[in-house]
Amino acid sequence: MDLKLDHHTKDGIEIVDVEGEIDVYTAPRLRELLIELVNSRFYQLVVNMEKVEFLDSTGLGVLVGGLKRVRAHDGSLDLVCTQERILKIFRITGLTKVFGIHDTVDDAIAARRAEK
Amino acid sequence: MATVELSFTALPAHVRTARLVATAVARRSGVDESLLDEVRLAVGEACSRAVEGHQLFCPAEPVRLALTDLAGRFQVEVTDTCSPDARWRGGAGGPVGTGITGSVPAGLGIAVIESLADDVQINETSAGTSIRMSWPSAGATS
Numbered sequence: 001m002d003l004k005l006d007h008h009t010k011d012g013i014e015i016v017d018v019e020g021e022i023d024v025y026t027a028p029r030l031r032e033l034l035i036e037l038v039n040s041r042f043y044q045l046v047v048n049m050e051k052v053e054f055l056d057s058t059g060l061g062v063l064v065g066g067l068k069r070v071r072a073h074d075g076s077l078d079l080v081c082t083q084e085r086i087l088k089i090f091r092i093t094g095l096t097k098v099f100g101i102h103d104t105v106d107d108a109i110a111a112r113r114a115e116k
Numbered sequence: 117m118a119t120v121e122l123s124f125t126a127l128p129a130h131v132r133t134a135r136l137v138a139t140a141v142a143r144r145s146g147v148d149e150s151l152l153d154e155v156r157l158a159v160g161e162a163c164s165r166a167v168e169g170h171q172l173f174c175p176a177e178p179v180r181l182a183l184t185d186l187a188g189r190f191q192v193e194v195t196d197t198c199s200p201d202a203r204w205r206g207g208a209g210g211p212v213g214t215g216i217t218g219s220v221p222a223g224l225g226i227a228v229i230e231s232l233a234d235d236v237q238i239n240e241t242s243a244g245t246s247i248r249m250s251w252p253s254a255g256a257t258s
Contacts, residue, residue: 025128057224
């Protein structure tokens with residue numbers, strides 16, 4: 001399936017819900033959304049990837065790009081993902097050490113709050 | 117001769133089609149279900165890399181994908197026709213900050229492929245680059 005993107009604010013953190021496939025074709029749309037959010041001064045982001053069916057290195061590049069952008073404003077970009085096939089590419093590339101990866105959106109928010 | 121050959125215009129939208137075809141042929145060739153996600157991801161990485169290279173250097177040329185059911189192995193070969201001057205080892209893109217999405221470290225796509233397939237051969241010639249990779253298979257199902 002194609003990529004569906006949505007976002008909403010919860011407890012002061014912007015939650016980005018991603019559904020479908022993030023690849024070389026669809027990743028630019030996610031990148032544009034992350035840029036738009038940062039330009040709108042949302043610097044605390046959680047990307048919910050529980051409904052992501054496919055992720056490749058292009059998608060990883062977009063997430064890393066988003067992380068760089070929010071960190072430039074002392075912000076954060078955490079991920080929600082429990083799917084083994086998606087987690088695998090984060091492990092292969094060593095990005096599990098770069099992103100906070102949580103089981104639920106509430107866990108991600110709680111972890112962010114605990115760090116403040 | 118390959119079991120299935122696919123030649124497609126170097127557009128990102130076609131990479132998904134290539135992944136779907138490769139996964140379907142892999143399943144038909146008897147690749148274990150537990151490996152199909154790896155096939156899908158590795159083929160996607162190789163095709164993304166080829167498409168980005170073609171878009172930058174030879175957009176009119178098609179990307180070629182060959183899927184072959186060998187004895188006990190399912191082999192995939194993705195071939196680009198980027199000129200030697202354009203040769204790179206992009207990770208679904210070229211150097212950092214270039215390509216369709218940017219922010220992808222050079223070589224990340226290749227690194228992912230090498231970690232997914234247990235047999236990867238990258239052959240760079242004056243005609244372009246081919247990435248050949250394979251997985252164990254049980255042979256074609258009837």
